[in-house]
Amino acid sequence: MTALATLDHVTRTFGSVTAVDDVTIEIREGEMLGLLGPNGAGKTTVISMLQGRRRPTSGTVQIFGGNPADAASRRRLGSTPQETALPDSLRVGEVIDFVGAHFSDRRVTAELAEEFGVGEFLKRQVGSLSGGQKRRLSVALAFVGNPKLVLLDEPTTGLDVDARHSLWAVLRAQHERGATVVVTSHYLEEIEALAERVVVMAGGRVVADDSLAGILGRVGLRLVRLETDQPDRVAALEGVSHRDGSDYFVRDSDAFLAALVTSGITFRDLTVRGATLEEAFLSLTEGAR
């Protein structure tokens, strides 16, 4: 697999704040990469450097083998604005045409709009759209030029559950057509639904870079939920990674339950399950601090 884009020991500071700290990521052709992390982890700064909007303070950023600050390097790049940034006075069709005019191989406006569920609004001014409709239009813009590399920064922020699921389906279809997609999110469910490979960022650093299964497997925490009058004693038992309310995160739930029973602590309402990506991710980022 060839690398479509690379960040090589990239650091970016804003005044005294280090937003991205010695990050190395290789984005390979054909993959669906999830960039996961809490707000302020440096995800958006990474995306904006790939878009050529910001330069790294040190290190090298390349897309398609060139400098992203050169317009020629961005001919096969599609991206979407993070906030709903669209010009209110233009019509939906005009915005798509405007962005589409930058690409030699572009999608037909009406067809693209239909696919992203804004087909009926082509003649409406952007300012009259709802937040969710604007978001879908923003994401559609990333695909108007039939890009090889697509950067989606928080693509479903502000969408309700149904809209989010239908947008995920569209994104997966686009990926199957051959687009390499990088999606940032702090919605863990979103990364789980879309990504094949996950890069976890926290505090400007990459804290994990693995397959989705690998991320889950590597952390491998199990969640034990129970009610007890002596939570501190339970948390102090061998093998407990950390406690959050009545949730205890453990590496080996069988050994933990054996120890719990042996300790003689009374408990009720016991549940045991695997930790979700959200929970896995929390323990990863806590390890980075």
Add this chain to the structure above:
Amino acid sequence: MSVASLTLVHAKYSLIETMRIPIAVIGTVVFPALALLFFVVPQQAVAGNPEYATQAIISMSVFSVMIGSLFSFGLGIAENREKPWEPYLRSLPAPGIARVLAHILSTGLLAIVALIPIILVGGLLTSARVTPLQIVIGLVAVAVACLPFMLLGMVIGYALPMKAAIAVIQVTFFALAFGGGLFLPPQLFPSWLDTLSQFLPSRQARDFVIWAVQGGELTPLTWLGLIGWTVVLLALVLVLFRRDEGRRFR
């Protein structure tokens, strides 16, 4: 996509956006004509003399395009840099020169349109007399001579946040307008100010347009100066555009 086609695309959508709120254009279009009406028309010594009146109309035209350029380019760009749409446009595969030329075309076109009321007021209410051909030559000359102001506006817009840009533009336009002989004719200047004035783009623009419309002598300093300002400011805009990363917060 070629630079020319991208320039036209950016200019087109910028004009569409402006035209959707037409009232915003009125300031640019009406203000210079009002200035002519209040400052030139009542003064019989100027308004009654065909040569002086024509020069006064030209000065007002240069003033009008200059003020329009500095404000719409400087404020427009500074404002856009604070909105998220502009950074998005920067991620599209359009080179900086296409964005710069598109600004000049769209905003510059409006500045030239703003000259029509001046020409009407001047033609109807003063004794200035020019042929239609001279009007066309004058408009072309204004468009060329005012490139430095458009570029200067862009430099200010890319270099400063909006509130700072307002202050800098106000000082700059006043200094350029007065120093360039657009308020008071340079014939009334003391000789030191007259010499200094000839290095200002506003004076050079005024002299260039007067030469284009009325004929006479064009000193090399005028046209060399205009070319020099244009080249230097264009280079500066391109550097600032490339360096720009939106508004900087500390």
